[in-house]
Amino acid sequence: MTTLDIVGIEKSFGATPVLRDVSLALGHGEFLAIVGPSGCGKSTLLRIVAGLEAADRGSVRLDGQPVDALPPKGRDVAMVFQSYALYPHMTVAQNIALPLVMRDLDRRQRLPGWRLVSAATRAARRRIAGTVAEAADMLQLSALLDRRPGQLSGGQRQRVALARALVRRPRIFLLDEPLSNLDATLRTQTRNEIAQLQRRLGVTTVYVTHDQVEAMTMATRIAVMFEGRVHQVGTPEEVYRSPASLAVAEFVGTPRITVLDARLAPGGVMLGGRLWPAAFAAPPGGGAIGPADIRVGVRPEGFVLGDPAGPGMLAARVSHVEYLGSEGLAHLLLDAAPRGAVARIDAGLAGRLRPGETVGVRPDPAGLLLFGPDGRRLDARVGQPSSAMAEAS
Amino acid sequence: MTGKPGGGRGWLAWLLIAPAVLGLVLFVLGPTIAVAVMSLTDWQLGAAEAAFVGLDNYAALPGDRVFRIALANTLVYGAIVTPVSVLLGLGLALLVEGAPAGRTFFRSAFFLPVVSTTVAMAVVWEFLLHPSMGPANLLLGTLGIAPQNFLGHAGTVLPTLAAIGIWENAGFNMVLFLAGLKSIPRELYQAAAVDGADRPWERFWTVTFPLLGPTLLFVVVIALLRSFKVFETVAAITQGGPRRASEVLLYTIYQEGFGFFRIGHASALTMVFLAGLLVLALVQIRLLDRRVHYR
Amino acid sequence: MSRGWAAAALRLAVLGLAAAIFLLPFVWMVSFSIKPADEIFTGRLDLLPSSFEGFLNYARALELRPLHRYLLNGVVVCAAILFFQILFAAPCAYALAKLRFRGRELVFGLVLFALLVPIQVTAIPIFLVFSTAGLLDSYFALVAPFTASAFAIFLFRQFYRTIPDDLIHAARIDGCSELSIVWRIIVPLTLPAATAFAIFSVVAHWNDLFWPLIVIRSPELNTPPLGVMAFRSGEAGDRYGELMAGAVIITAPLVAAFLLAQRKFIEGISLGAVKG
Known part of the structure; x- marks a missing residue:
C-alpha cells in the first residue's frame, strides 16, 4: 500500500x-x-x-x-x-x-x-x-x-x-x-x-x-x-x-453534452428568447453582471420533449432518431444550439418520432450547466423561465 | 538524470559510434579523398617525385585507347546483361510463383549460381567452352556445327562473358521479383477477377505488372550496378583479351594501378568509375522514394 | 479442368528445362571431377565415367595445391571480417537509431556516403598505405579494410528503429540495468538481422577476388578464389579433372550451406540489393 x-x-x-x-x-x-x-x-x-x-x-x-x-x-x-x-x-x-x-x-x-x-x-x-x-x-x-x-x-x-x-x-x-x-x-x-x-x-x-x-x-x-x-x-x-469547465463537460459523457448559446442578462440568463432567473454563487465577470455571451450545457437526460406550443418549450426539428431498445436518442436542430442537440427519450417515443418532424424541447433548469466566456463553470442555481416571450434581444 | 533514451548522453553515443566512425574515416572517406587528390597528379609508384597536373589525367582519358575500349566494353556488357538477366529473372519469378510443385527446388536451382564462387565457376565455364574438349562444343558437334572458340575470339568473347553474367545474375533478380510478387495483396487479384480480368495475361497486365513496376525499375538499377562491377570472370579467364576485346573498366583500373603502378592515371579512372556509381545511386534513391510513395 | 492441367504441365516443363540449363555447369563440373583423364579427352558427353576411379582427381588436386589451406584461410578471413563488422556496426547503429546526440546527422551522412563506395574505389590509397607500412600480404591486409561496414550499420539501424522504445522502457521498469538491457533484450533481438547480414557478408567475402588479388603474394595466404586462380594458372592448368575437382572443393562449402538453409541464404543475399 x-x-x-x-x-x-x-x-x-x-x-x-x-x-x-x-x-x-x-x-x-x-x-x-x-x-x-x-x-x-x-x-x-x-x-x-x-x-x-x-x-x-x-x-x-x-x-x-x-x-x-x-x-x-x-x-x-x-x-x-x-x-x-x-x-x-x-x-x-x-x-x-x-x-x-x-x-x-x-x-x-x-x-x-x-x-x-x-x-x-x-x-x-x-x-x-x-x-x-x-x-x-x-x-x-x-x-x-x-x-x-x-x-x-x-x-x-x-x-x-x-x-x-x-x-x-x-x-x-x-x-x-x-x-x-x-x-x-x-x-x-x-x-x-x-x-x-x-x-x-x-x-x-x-x-x-x-x-x-x-x-x-x-x-x-x-x-x-x-x-x-x-x-x-x-x-x-x-x-x-x-x-x-466546458472542455470537461464536452469531453465527459456519451452522448456528448448539448451546448446552447445564451447571454447573461440582469436577473438571469437569456436562452431561447426567454429569461431564466439565475442566482450566482459568485458573481461572474469579477463582480458586475454585465451582458456577456455565455454557453449553457445540457446533458441528454436534461431535456424534456413535448408539444411545441407547450409552456417553456423551444421549437426544434428532429434530424434523426437512434432507437436503442431500452431507450432512444433524438438528434435535434434548434436555433440556440449551433451544433445540434441530443435528448434522451423513452423507447416508445423513439419509435414514433420521425425525422423532419417539429417538436418542442425544454431543458430542465436543474440540469443547466453555465459556462462563462473563458470556458469556466459559473456556479449558479437556475429557475423556471418566464412564461412569456418577453424581452427578445 | 534518470535513464531516458536519447536524453543528453552524448558521450555514451560517441563511445558507441567511435570504432565504426574511425573505421569509415580510415578506410572509406580518407581513401576516397586520397583518390580524388591523386587523380590530379602524375604520380607513378617508384618515380622520384610527383607533380600536380590539374585535370590533365582526365583530359587525356578521351584520347586513351584502352580507356575508350574498357568503357565501351563495360557499357556493352551492361547493355546485354541488364535487360536479359532482368527479364529472365522476371519470367522465372512468374513461373516459380505459379509452379504447381517444386517451388523450393526451382528457386534454389536458379539461385545456385549467385551463391557459387564466381572465380571457380569461371574456370568451369572456361573448360565447358573449351574449343576442342569442352562439352559445349561437343554438343554443337552433334548438331553438325563446327567448334567455336567462344572465349578466344575477339568477336565472341564479350557476349560469352555476358552470357555467363546472365547465368550468374538472373537468379538474384528472380529473388527480388519474388519478394515483389509476394507483397501484392491476394485481394487485388480477387478484385480484378470480380471486375472481369480473370485470364492469366489480363491479371498480369491489370495487377501484377503495374504493382511490380517500381520493383522492376529498382531491379534494373541494381542489375546495372552489378554489371558495371564485372571483374572476376575477366580476371580469371580472359585477362581482358584477346586483343582487349574483353577489357572492362575495373580490370583496367586493376592493371593500371596494381600492374603498372600508374597511380595518377588509375586514380582518374577510379573517379570515373565512382561517378558512374554515384549517378546510379542517385537514380536508385529516387526510385526507392517513389517506391515508398507508391505503396 | 483439363486446360488448367495442361497449363500446369507446360509450366513445369518450361521450368524444368530452365533449371536443367542453369544446373548444367554444376552437373558437368561434378561429372568431370570424377572422370579419369583419358575419358575427358575422348570427346564423349557421358555424365558418368565408364571406369570409376573414385575420387582420384580430388586426391591429386589436394596434392597439387593445399586447397584445404585456402578454405581455412577463407574461414579465418570471413570470420574475422564478420566479427569486427558486427562488433563495430551494432553499437553504432544502436546509437544512430535510438540516441539523440550532436553530430548524428553528420555520422549518418558518412554512413550513407560509405554505402556507395566499394573497395574498388578505395583500393589504391589503402594499398599504398599498407605497402608503406609493410602490412601487405597478411591476414590483417585481407580483413582490416572491411571491418567498418557502412552496410551493416545501415541495416542494423533500420532494424533497431523497428524496435519500439517502450520495449526498452519496459525492461527498465522491470528492473534491468543498462547492461542487462543490452544482454537480455538488444542482443537476442539483433540475432535475426545479424544472421541475415552474416550470410551476406560471408558470401561476399568468401567469393571476393579483387582485394585479395591486390594484397596477397604468398601462396599460403591464398583465399579460395585466389586458390582457384593459382590452380588454373599453375601446373594444373590443363589437367581438367583435377581442376574440376578443385572447383568443386572451393564451391562446395557455400553451396552446401546454401542447400541446408536456403531461405536464410536468399534472405541474406538479397539484402545486397539495397547496396547494389
Missing part, C-alpha cells in the same frame, strides 16, 4: 510546454484515471511517475518520499504499455518472470546454467516459477506459458502485459492506454477484469486513457487533462454532474 503525490510537475519538449504545474494526490490503493484527448500530456506524466522521463520542475513522492532521483528500477513501479512491450524473443513465462529474475537473483545467479551448480539458485528459480504460475492462473494464461508473444491474440498479449506488471506486487501500477489495441467487446470485458483485479490486489493505480467511458467505469476518481493542465479531479459522478 502506497500513497502517490505528484507535486507541481512542469515539463517542456523544446519550446513546447507539455505539462504545466500538474499536481495530483492518490491515497492507499486508490484507482485514479487520467483522461484527456491525445496530446494533453497524460502519457508524459505517467512516464515521469515511472522515471522514464525527467520533469523540468516539481516532484513525485511515494509514501511522502521524493523519488525524482531514482531510476525506474529503484521506484518499484510496474507499467503496462499501450503496445504491451512484450519481449518478442521470450516465452510468456519468461516475460512474466523477468521482473522477478531481475529483482530476486543476483548477477551470478542469473547466468544461464548456474542453477546446475547452486542449490540456492534452484530454489529461487522454483519460487519464481511458482509466482509466475500464480499470476498466469489469475489471468487465465496457464495454457500459454510456453508460447511467444507473436503466437498470441491481442487480448492474450494484453493479459501477459498485465501479469508481468502485477507479478512482483509493485508499490504503484501504471497503465498507459492498455485497452486501446483491443476490439470493442474485449475492451468492455477487460475493463471489468482490470477493475476487479485492482480492487482485489489493492495496489495504488494510475490509469491513463483517452476514452472517458473507460475512466468513468473503472476509476474511483478521475483527473481530466487538457493541454498540459488538470482541469478537474473528482469522482466520476462529480465530474459528470458538475464539470469544472
Whole structure:
C-alpha cells in the first residue's frame, strides 16, 4: 500500500510546454484515471511517475518520499504499455518472470546454467516459477506459458502485459492506454477484469486513457487533462454532474453534452428568447453582471420533449432518431444550439418520432450547466423561465 | 538524470559510434579523398617525385585507347546483361510463383549460381567452352556445327562473358521479383477477377505488372550496378583479351594501378568509375522514394 | 479442368528445362571431377565415367595445391571480417537509431556516403598505405579494410528503429540495468538481422577476388578464389579433372550451406540489393 503525490510537475519538449504545474494526490490503493484527448500530456506524466522521463520542475513522492532521483528500477513501479512491450524473443513465462529474475537473483545467479551448480539458485528459480504460475492462473494464461508473444491474440498479449506488471506486487501500477489495441467487446470485458483485479490486489493505480467511458467505469476518481493542465479531479459522478469547465463537460459523457448559446442578462440568463432567473454563487465577470455571451450545457437526460406550443418549450426539428431498445436518442436542430442537440427519450417515443418532424424541447433548469466566456463553470442555481416571450434581444 | 533514451548522453553515443566512425574515416572517406587528390597528379609508384597536373589525367582519358575500349566494353556488357538477366529473372519469378510443385527446388536451382564462387565457376565455364574438349562444343558437334572458340575470339568473347553474367545474375533478380510478387495483396487479384480480368495475361497486365513496376525499375538499377562491377570472370579467364576485346573498366583500373603502378592515371579512372556509381545511386534513391510513395 | 492441367504441365516443363540449363555447369563440373583423364579427352558427353576411379582427381588436386589451406584461410578471413563488422556496426547503429546526440546527422551522412563506395574505389590509397607500412600480404591486409561496414550499420539501424522504445522502457521498469538491457533484450533481438547480414557478408567475402588479388603474394595466404586462380594458372592448368575437382572443393562449402538453409541464404543475399 502506497500513497502517490505528484507535486507541481512542469515539463517542456523544446519550446513546447507539455505539462504545466500538474499536481495530483492518490491515497492507499486508490484507482485514479487520467483522461484527456491525445496530446494533453497524460502519457508524459505517467512516464515521469515511472522515471522514464525527467520533469523540468516539481516532484513525485511515494509514501511522502521524493523519488525524482531514482531510476525506474529503484521506484518499484510496474507499467503496462499501450503496445504491451512484450519481449518478442521470450516465452510468456519468461516475460512474466523477468521482473522477478531481475529483482530476486543476483548477477551470478542469473547466468544461464548456474542453477546446475547452486542449490540456492534452484530454489529461487522454483519460487519464481511458482509466482509466475500464480499470476498466469489469475489471468487465465496457464495454457500459454510456453508460447511467444507473436503466437498470441491481442487480448492474450494484453493479459501477459498485465501479469508481468502485477507479478512482483509493485508499490504503484501504471497503465498507459492498455485497452486501446483491443476490439470493442474485449475492451468492455477487460475493463471489468482490470477493475476487479485492482480492487482485489489493492495496489495504488494510475490509469491513463483517452476514452472517458473507460475512466468513468473503472476509476474511483478521475483527473481530466487538457493541454498540459488538470482541469478537474473528482469522482466520476462529480465530474459528470458538475464539470469544472466546458472542455470537461464536452469531453465527459456519451452522448456528448448539448451546448446552447445564451447571454447573461440582469436577473438571469437569456436562452431561447426567454429569461431564466439565475442566482450566482459568485458573481461572474469579477463582480458586475454585465451582458456577456455565455454557453449553457445540457446533458441528454436534461431535456424534456413535448408539444411545441407547450409552456417553456423551444421549437426544434428532429434530424434523426437512434432507437436503442431500452431507450432512444433524438438528434435535434434548434436555433440556440449551433451544433445540434441530443435528448434522451423513452423507447416508445423513439419509435414514433420521425425525422423532419417539429417538436418542442425544454431543458430542465436543474440540469443547466453555465459556462462563462473563458470556458469556466459559473456556479449558479437556475429557475423556471418566464412564461412569456418577453424581452427578445 | 534518470535513464531516458536519447536524453543528453552524448558521450555514451560517441563511445558507441567511435570504432565504426574511425573505421569509415580510415578506410572509406580518407581513401576516397586520397583518390580524388591523386587523380590530379602524375604520380607513378617508384618515380622520384610527383607533380600536380590539374585535370590533365582526365583530359587525356578521351584520347586513351584502352580507356575508350574498357568503357565501351563495360557499357556493352551492361547493355546485354541488364535487360536479359532482368527479364529472365522476371519470367522465372512468374513461373516459380505459379509452379504447381517444386517451388523450393526451382528457386534454389536458379539461385545456385549467385551463391557459387564466381572465380571457380569461371574456370568451369572456361573448360565447358573449351574449343576442342569442352562439352559445349561437343554438343554443337552433334548438331553438325563446327567448334567455336567462344572465349578466344575477339568477336565472341564479350557476349560469352555476358552470357555467363546472365547465368550468374538472373537468379538474384528472380529473388527480388519474388519478394515483389509476394507483397501484392491476394485481394487485388480477387478484385480484378470480380471486375472481369480473370485470364492469366489480363491479371498480369491489370495487377501484377503495374504493382511490380517500381520493383522492376529498382531491379534494373541494381542489375546495372552489378554489371558495371564485372571483374572476376575477366580476371580469371580472359585477362581482358584477346586483343582487349574483353577489357572492362575495373580490370583496367586493376592493371593500371596494381600492374603498372600508374597511380595518377588509375586514380582518374577510379573517379570515373565512382561517378558512374554515384549517378546510379542517385537514380536508385529516387526510385526507392517513389517506391515508398507508391505503396 | 483439363486446360488448367495442361497449363500446369507446360509450366513445369518450361521450368524444368530452365533449371536443367542453369544446373548444367554444376552437373558437368561434378561429372568431370570424377572422370579419369583419358575419358575427358575422348570427346564423349557421358555424365558418368565408364571406369570409376573414385575420387582420384580430388586426391591429386589436394596434392597439387593445399586447397584445404585456402578454405581455412577463407574461414579465418570471413570470420574475422564478420566479427569486427558486427562488433563495430551494432553499437553504432544502436546509437544512430535510438540516441539523440550532436553530430548524428553528420555520422549518418558518412554512413550513407560509405554505402556507395566499394573497395574498388578505395583500393589504391589503402594499398599504398599498407605497402608503406609493410602490412601487405597478411591476414590483417585481407580483413582490416572491411571491418567498418557502412552496410551493416545501415541495416542494423533500420532494424533497431523497428524496435519500439517502450520495449526498452519496459525492461527498465522491470528492473534491468543498462547492461542487462543490452544482454537480455538488444542482443537476442539483433540475432535475426545479424544472421541475415552474416550470410551476406560471408558470401561476399568468401567469393571476393579483387582485394585479395591486390594484397596477397604468398601462396599460403591464398583465399579460395585466389586458390582457384593459382590452380588454373599453375601446373594444373590443363589437367581438367583435377581442376574440376578443385572447383568443386572451393564451391562446395557455400553451396552446401546454401542447400541446408536456403531461405536464410536468399534472405541474406538479397539484402545486397539495397547496396547494389
